[in-house]
Amino acid sequence: MRGPGGGGRGSRGDTAAQKAANAAAPKISHLIPRIRELFAPHQRALIVTVLLVFIDAGISVIPPLLTQKAFDLGLFPKEGPNVPVLVSLVGVMVGIWLFSAAIGVWQTWLTAIVGNKVMGALRIGLFAHLQRMDLAFYTRTKTGEIQSRLANDVGGVSGVLSNTIASVLGNTVTVVAAVVAMLLLSWQMTIVAAIVLPALVITQRRVGQVRARIATATQESLSTMTAITQETLSVSGILLAKSFNQQRTEVERYASENHTQIGLQVRQQMSGQWFFATVQVFLSIIPAVIYLVAAWLMTHSVPVTAGTIVAFTTVQARLASPLMGLLRTALDLQTSGALFARIFEYLDLVPAITPPQRPQPLEPKALGRIVFENASFAYPDAASGKKTLDGLTFSIEPGQFAAFVCPSGAGKTSISYLIPRLYDVTAGAVRFAGRDVRDIEQ
Secondary structure, eight states: OOOOOOOOOOOOSSHHHHHHHHHHOOOOHHHHHHHHHHHHHGGGHHHHHHHHHHHHHHHHHHHHHHHIIIIIIIOOOOOOOEEEEEEHHHHHHHHHHHHHEEEEEEEEHHHHHHHHHHHHHHHHHHHHHHHHHHHHHHHHOOOOHHHHHIIHHHTTTHIIIIIIIIIHHHHHHHHHHHHHHHHHOOOHHHHHHHHHHHHHHHHHHHHHHHHHHHHHHHHHHHHHHHHHHHHHHHHHHHHHHHHHHHHHHHHHHHHHHHHHHHHHHOOOOOHHHHHHHHHHHHHHHHHHHHHHHHHHHTTTTTOOOOHHHHHHHHHHHTHHHEEEEEHHHHHHHHHHHHHHHHHHHHHTOOSSSSSSSSSOOOOOTTTTEEEEEEEEEEEETTTOOOSSSEEEEEEEEETOOOOOOOTTTTSHHHHHHHHSSSOOOOOOEEEEEEEEEEGGGO
């Protein structure tokens, strides 16, 4: 059998590689409506999930505001510490944290249920559709590619709801709520934070991209070392190396890749150290700058309390992570779309062998009879005009034994493919039990 195989997919540890993979995804018409249709049976759960995301993200900025009151009214009022007020405020904060934790568990349960149900339905639908595909599809498509669509692409669907949709909504609401809270606390310090905080986010993003590229190169190097090990330490590899005196060459090749691996591992660890050091410096600088701004405001008769400063620095510290997430929003949405596009591409494949609209019953008296009537056949990927069978005519009666004696490649296997209708003839007919196999329900 003939047919070119499909290409594999490269590593996606790098943002640039992910963008390239997204660009290479098939273009599917009406993609968004089709995705929406998949989640339509779970509309009620989705609405509840979105509400939970909004509630959880919204209440996350309330504890810092209560912290301001705890400092100003509970710890450092003019008349001294007010323990009853402080206990009440702390109790409310603990209640909010417990409520937020419960909402998080509920949201995770809903997204897991919906995501996995959609994934399961897609997996069954795709598996059933692949069962209907013709043999030619499997001869021109690598098994690994099919397995990747069924396992990796479909398997990633469950994470789209929790890792992409819920994340985008949650990050958006968190950022908006935090900015509103900062403005309520001090619009002057909010302006300063708005200038300094983006530098932290951009630095985190760029260092993260560098680490991703190094991680990708490290994995590729490990793959190369594994391949060298499999090639040279197998029985055939050892025989070749010893027969042609290539042991030293193989050791040098392995040592060279090992040296590359050591360098990449060191770079990966050091880039991580630089990453965390940079983040730590920025996280330390921003509160210090806020303290300076607060002092400047106080010297200019702007009322700023200790509680305001603590609450403000707490809120702005929560902004870094959701802002980083929002910077990846476009890429995450494109990646999710590419995931569904690859699945729909396979679901949209039309089998070359289709069942008859009006199946014909077999003739009981002719059961077992096989007849080829002027049958011609060419494989779909064969060169133009090249036929494997041309005008073949013969019949085999029930109970009769038949043997085909001819050179390799003359079409013996092709005949066995045409009888159960793994392929259709390009001309003529193949009959079983008195019926054209194209009119028999398989």
